[in-house]
């Protein structure tokens with residue numbers, strides 16, 4: 638079967654698909670009509686988050702039967718349109734949870750210890766030891782919005798840093814029994830009580846703009862926000878205002894409402910540290926996500942073509 642691959646993908650995953658007898662068509666970075674044209678004759682599409690599988694693309698790609706997203710977020714796939722067209726959609730939600738959780742702490746410690754400007758200064762010959770006094774994580778309260786796979790991996794690591802962990806997840810049907818040590822709350826009670834708010838929710842119509850001016854105003858002025866989920870979950874204008882006015886001390890952002898964000902005003906603030914959506918960008922996460930995606934594709938295509 639012909640499989641179109643449009644995002645960077647682990648080489649072992651592509652090799653596994655080829656050895657299962659599938660023909661890979663690789664077109665990096667195509668979108669819209671170009672993506673639909675590249676899908677001609679392809680029954681399967683293998684993507685990460687950059688490729689936008691819109692209703693229009695699905696409409697223009699009649700041969701397509703399955704989309705596999707190597708990674709977690711499915712906000713780049715129009716799930717309703719796929720369902721209506723009977724195109725199967727799968728992701729690999731477990732593959733990069735640890736990698737995202739590790740980045741949360743990388744960003745948080747970088748923010749709290751001023752690692753980025755301190756390193757840049759030293760490389761320019763300035764030994765700024767007193768200027769960059771930071772803060773410990775130990776003893777601070779971490780609030781997790783979203784307590785799925787990634788939120789739980791973050792909680793486990795926060796415990797090792799001697800943080801108090803609170804979490805809110807309106808979508809969780811039952812609290813996982815092994816996380817009895819995490820204080821369960823709702824978003825309203827969580828916001829005023831945390832030193833660090835870390836977001837671990839998918840971007841859906843219900844979560845878009847969930848953290849807006851009202852929510853930011855309820856947080857402590859010396860709190861910080863970490864967003865390794867999706868940019869759209871936070872109202873970036875409100876975040877900008879809160880950071881500029883001192884209503885919020887800092888933010889660590891791996892994701893943006895529009896990616897790449899271009900010359901965004903958030904990127905100009907000294908109390909913002911930012912990375913280009915690197916949550917799943919480790920060799921380990923990509924190997925796991927790629928191989929899992931390849932196996933899902935092989936299974937699904939075997940069923941579809943049987």
Ligand code: 3PG
Pocket residue numbers: 685686687707708709710711733866914916917918
């Ligand atoms: C995910 O949803 O899996 C992460 O945000 C990573 O996305 P990416 O595969 O597009 O880097």
